[in-house]
Amino acid sequence: MDIKDIKTHYIDYVLQNSKRPESIYLFMKNIGGEEKTFYEHYTTFYDLEAAIWSDTFKDTIEKIQQEQVYEGYTVREKILSFYFTLIENLKAVRSFATYSFKNQKDFPLDGGVLKESKQTFHDFVSQLITEGVYTGEIADRTFLTERYAGAIWWETVFIIRFWIYDSSKNFERTDAAIEKSVNLAFDLLGKNIADATFDFIKFLFSKN
Amino acid sequence: MADEIKDPNLKVQSSIPTSKVERATKFVKTGVKVGANYVKHYAQKVVNPNLSKEDLDKANAEDIYGALSELKGSALKVAQMMSMDKNLLPQAYTDKFTMAQYSAPPLSYPLVVKTFQTYFGKSPTEIFDTFTKEAVNAASIGQVHKASKGEKYFAVKVQYPGVAESISSDLKMVKPFAKQILGLQEKDLQMYMGEVEQMLIAETDYELELKRGVEISQACAHLPNIDFPQYYPEYSSKRILTMDWLTGQHLNEFLATNPSQEVRNKIGQSLWDFYDYQMHELLSVHADPHPGNFLMRADGTMGIIDFGCVKVIPLEYYRVHFKVINPQIIDDDKMMLDAFYELGFIYEDDTEHEKELFTNIFKDMIRLTVSPFRQETFDFGNNEYFKMLYDFGEKLAKTPELKNSTKPRGSKEALYLNRTYFGLYSMLNQLKANIRTHTSWKAR
Incomplete structure (x- = not known):
């Protein structure tokens, strides 16, 4: 019994019972394994869920990077394609995702079931930000640039939450939410009115 | 292209x-x-x-x-x-x-890919040999990409989500x-x-549009100098519509090339015949005659696209509506008055003053708007006529009785028919086409 089996069985359990198993012992026994196998990898069901979410993030990144068009995309398009694919992947286990997301201990911005995914995403998006600064899509701002990844993570949590509570046909409203929030984010990240304002104010206060 | x-x-x-x-x-x-x-x-x-x-x-x-x-x-x-x-x-x-x-403004390519994935389980480039990343044309509820496969070129319309x-x-x-x-x-x-x-x-349902596009283009296939794209159900769904890529220019660009009077007449005539045939033979009309849907070419032929907005005319309504362009009725007050009641222009419980006022207004309107029908040929390049139309519209807007009327005047069925004729007249005007305005109107 390897990690993958445990994960598959666990998702299955939550999908069928709409709750977490009573205990790790019972869960492992039911799937024909031993409790200690579980502890070799995780301490709680919660950690296991976080790993499952993180897998989905990793799969998504791998999948979009394999697409032929991906290389030719702008940074904005790369992020869009990440979100669309992420939601597509999550759809396959929607009931599990909904249960897990709604029943987490911590606020997902700081951790919760997305704590591992946050790191995965951070690595992915930091690279994109560097790329964006290089191509000029993203403005390089003192002190702020290093916070961009955090801001985009916030957007990611927003999108997942939006999808969890979305009741439109085919989740079309989530598609629209992705499109619009990414466009907004990139308008903010690119050179905009704030830069000109800041520059002007700096000028006013720095008279010799 | x-x-x-x-x-x-x-x-x-x-x-x-x-x-x-x-x-x-x-x-x-x-x-x-x-x-x-x-x-x-x-x-x-x-x-x-x-x-x-x-x-x-x-x-x-x-x-x-x-x-x-x-x-x-x-x-x-x-x-x-x-x-x-x-x-x-x-x-x-x-x-x-x-x-x-x-x-x-266009929507992003990743969303286009996503829409393809949802409906076909494949991305655009897996289905076609080439597919433009950017939209080549924006429609009101979707955008058009150009694609190719082998020798063939396609126009692929993708609808915005939601x-x-x-x-x-x-x-x-x-x-x-x-x-x-x-x-x-x-x-x-x-x-x-x-x-x-x-x-x-109805317009957001591309499956319906495909069905109607096929129906109308088959029914109109015999009309000279116009052609329609072929539709591809295998590459179409509720939100994606694939058809042949037609060549040609939109009205304004076309006019910028200074086409001869002869060519403009030829195109104008095809337009007129196309609408006349739908209106009177098919009783269902391509009700979106805006210039983006007509691709005109130097040889006087024209491609017609976009069957999203099709008005089906109920037979009952057809009878009354076209009663008023009957060449005889316009000089027959009694018949005309009857038609006005049927069309909801005037009501039995209107005051005598209202009855008279509205009868006169609508009589003038009809005289004016149907005058092309009452002649063998008509020169739509005649700006005098269009000025009269606009002035009449202005006059109507300034008629307080019309504005303050407590009853709607005119049937809802007429909404899209009027829009169709306005669109047609306006295009013919811009083309300055002098054409034979026969009509296949017949009593049904």
């Missing part, structure tokens, strides 16, 4: 207002701005008394267009509709709105707005809005 429309100022939309609240804010903002333009106008007029009303209209139209072009879907559709009804709107509005027909669901709420918002610029009464709007909503919802 000369028909790619590229506006250098057209950047990928930076933000599309989503929720009803956000969209409503857009309209409110426009309302405020329009108000401000009036203030500005009158302030400037104090200084410069020569300032014309047209300057004001232009300023207003720019603000309204600015707000509308950031909205997609039904709001834009309404802008398009208003731009067709030239005689309802001052010229400055019309020009701006005509632009709206071409340039809605359009169908937002129609009702969009229309509710447009209502007070339309009331304001069109000067219509709440009750008049109420009756017509239902019809508009129904047509818009």
Whole structure:
């Protein structure tokens, strides 16, 4: 019994019972394994869920990077394609995702079931930000640039939450939410009115 | 391929207002701005008394267009509709709105890929050999990409997500707005809005559009000098529609090439025949005669696309509606009066004064609008005639009895038929076509 089996069985359990198993012992026994196998990898069901979410993030990144068009995309398009694919992947286990997301201990911005995914995403998006600064899509701002990844993570949590509570046909409203929030984010990240304002104010206060 | 429309100022939309609240804010903002333009106008007029009303209209139209072009879907559709009804709107509005027909900001390519994945389980490049990353043309509720496979070129229309669901709420918002610029009464709007909503919802169903496109193009296949794209059900779904890529130019570009009178007449004649045939033989009409749907070519032929907006004319209504273009009826007061009651132009319980007033108004209107039908040939290049039409529209707008009428005048069925004829007349006017205006009208 390897990690993958445990994960598959666990998702299955939550999908069928709409709750977490009573205990790790019972869960492992039911799937024909031993409790200690579980502890070799995780301490709680919660950690296991976080790993499952993180897998989905990793799969998504791998999948979009394999697409032929991906290389030719702008940074904005790369992020869009990440979100669309992420939601597509999550759809396959929607009931599990909904249960897990709604029943987490911590606020997902700081951790919760997305704590591992946050790191995965951070690595992915930091690279994109560097790329964006290089191509000029993203403005390089003192002190702020290093916070961009955090801001985009916030957007990611927003999108997942939006999808969890979305009741439109085919989740079309989530598609629209992705499109619009990414466009907004990139308008903010690119050179905009704030830069000109800041520059002007700096000028006013720095008279010799 | 000369028909790619590229506006250098057209950047990928930076933000599309989503929720009803956000969209409503857009309209409110426009309302405020329009108000401000009036203030500005009158302030400037104090200084410069020569300032014309047209300057004001232009300023207003720019603000309204600015707000509308950031909205997609039904709001834009309404802008398009208003731009067709030239005689309802001052010229400055019309020009701006005509632009709206071409340039809605495009949506991102990843979303296009995603839509393909949803319906076909494959990305566009897995289905076609080539597929343009950017839209080559923006329609009101979707955008068009050009694709190729082997020797063949395709136009692939992809619909924006969530359009169908937002129609009702969009229309509710447009209502007070339309009331304001069109000067219509709440009750008049109420009756017509239902019809508009129904047509818009039908338009978001690409499967229906495919079916209708196939039907009408087959039924009209025998008409000379026009052609239709072939549709591909295997690459189409509710939100994606694939058809042949047709060559040709849109009206304005086409006119810029200075086509000869002969060619313009030929195209005008095909247009007329195409509409006449649908109207009287098929009883269902391509009710979206805006210039973006006609691809004109130097040899006088024309490709016709977009069967999203098809008005099916109920036989009952057909009988009455076309009674009034019966060449005899126009000189027969008794027959005409009967038709007016049937059409809801006048009512039994109108006062004598109202009856007389409306009878005269509608008699004038019909005399004017059907005059092309009553002649063997008609020169649509005759601007005198169009000036008379606009003046009549102006006069109507200024008739207080019409504005204050407590009853709607005219059937909702006429809405899209009138729009179709306005569109047709206006295109023929721009073409300056002199054509044979025979009609296959017959008593049914």
